[in-house]
Amino acid sequence: MSEQLVAMVTGAGSGIGLATARRLHRLGMRLVLVDRDPSSVGRLAQRLGAVAVVGDVTDPAVNERAVQAATDRYGRLDLLHANAGRMTSRALAAVDIASMDLDAYRATMGVNVDAVVFGIRAAMPALRGERHAGIVVTASLAGLTPYPPDPIYTMTKHAMVGLVRSLAEPLAACGVTISAVCPGFVDTPLIAEARHEFIAADFPLITAADAAAAVEHAWRAAEPGALWVVQPGREPIAYRPAGVPGPRTGGSTTLPTVQ
């Protein structure tokens, strides 16, 4: 890579974000790493010569601070990996909607939905105009298929798919490509408590390194609105949603625009 590109990774202290940070570092990119866990993100930033921003990404100001760090320190931002996230309960444990803990509900909505929107909002002014400008959101296979144990997690990841698909065109018009990776279960601390259950069931897990490779793939492919399914042992596969039936009454199906 001749120019030195700059990436911001949220949730960089662990799992997929950490593996992506390492991968982008190996590509020669400069990094702003964001996480609310100061020790993990601090250690990684020190090792990679990156900037650490410690904070909760559900706070819009934290996202703005991270973008500011990229532009102050490196003069640009080329890639946002909006990745921080959580599940409503331990992996595989069923969430009972009738007795669900409302703090857990809000926490999941906050980081899986609000924080992604705040990250994109903060990053857009800096991304606009860069030649390789991209946003890769970590959605999930649970953004494309039902995941009955955690319907709230599933809802947030479906929301990401809708966000990415809807932003594809307007962001592309500004020179920014947005896409999502949709991994199945990845062997990270997020699912650590259920790891032995996956192993006992001979259920293959994706490595964090392979999920990170998919993030790079999504960014390089630069296909607006693309949804990259990530499964163990496979290259990322573009998921193409089926179209919906149009009206039978004739007329135009092109959405009118308001001036």
Ligand SMILES: NC(=O)c1ccc[n+]([C@@H]2O[C@H](COP(=O)([O-])OP(=O)(O)OC[C@H]3O[C@@H](n4cnc5c(N)ncnc54)[C@H](O)[C@@H]3O)[C@@H](O)[C@H]2O)c1
């Ligand atoms: N592990 C999986 O099976 C899997 C599968 C599909 C998608 N995902 C998604 O991948 C993303 C990363 O998950 P992971 O498996 O690497 O999890 P992880 O728990 O290993 O890492 C998540 C990181 O995000 C940070 N974080 C969480 N909430 C935060 C907040 N509000 N502000 C700042 N930092 C915060 C945590 O401190 C942690 O370092 C999530 O969006 C998750 O939903 C994970």
